[in-house]
């Protein structure tokens with residue numbers, strides 16, 4: 001029987017070191033490798049091209065996403081940028097209209113200058129997606145749940161709907177494979193900001209990609225080396241170490257976030273709670289079908305922008321910070337922080353919205369912190 005994710009997270013790509021028996025993957029802090037004769041080496045020539053600590057991470061990521069191949073990058077955006085170099089001027093890309101602010105910035109403010117064109121589409125509307133395909137479309141890019149509106153895209157339905165020549169890529173950062181494995185639902189490429197749940201401890205920035213197609217893998221591997229946005233061995237080690245506890249962390253993130261969401265939904269100062277684990281979520285049925293657990297991210301809509309500002313500055317345990325997915329709880333105001341670059345665009349977020357990344361502290365302490373911050 002193939003191993004489960006919790007087992008793969010700890011063992012895949014991570015054999016004990018053959019020379020010393022070290023059970024943890026060594027941090028191969030080296031830039032180059034001695035060759036026996038010109039071009040006669042042990043598979044490693046130069047660490048931009050390959051590094052053993054990175055190889056271990058790449059194999060582990062491929063395994064936990066149910067893919068054949070993995071690639072690691074210096075950041076999530078470096079991973080996205082490298083994927084986008086598969087395309088050429090004139091190519092058209094369909095993107096969910098509610099994506100990570102940095103993805104929007106990379107696409108519209110950087111890559112559009114190189115001749116890629118983007119259509120921003122509501123991915124909950126399958127007819128709208130169908131209508132957006134043109135003969136030039138090469139990629140459908142999606143996030144689910146989205147950030148910070150937590151809208152869901154039906155990965156299997158979208159993958160089935162995309163024409164053969166269109167790649168489907170899923171940014172799985174908000175879920176991690178402990179919740180959903182897009183490759184198993186028909187996606188061609190899955191990517192993560194491993195800065196978030198995979199790393200899980202807010203101590204490393206990174207990005208990863210997993211996929212099954214050997215040709216696309218060969219092109220991405222070429223690009224990884226040609227562009228050079230690679231992570232260092234220490235960062236790979238930290239990410240690997242984080243991944244080992246992914247399964248148990250996601251369970252606790254999900255149970256804590258569910259309890260926090262229920263408390264907030266009943267709170268008189270809160271207008272709306274958006275969380276895939278609540279049956280008030282407009283796509284609750286899809287969440288139940290697609291996600292093994294509801295995850296640690298939730299958004300709250302208050303009555304006014306002032307109240308949103310007040311909440312994010314009054315919590316004590318929930319730290320006011322960008323990012324997400326770490327063991328510690330974070331709170332932020334997307335309108336003025338993570339999503340400031342989308343202001344005045346079609347995908348701007350409401351100023352009354354607050355986003356929580358619920359950590360794995362004791363749930364009673366988290367609830368107490370939010371109740372106190374919301375009190376008059």
Ligand SMILES: *Cc1c(COP(=O)(O)O)cnc(C)c1O
Nearest residue numbers: 075076077100171173193195206
């Ligand atoms: C953080 C994030 C990114 C970007 O990743 P970095 O590691 O910050 O470069 C991309 N997508 C999502 C959904 C993210 O949350």
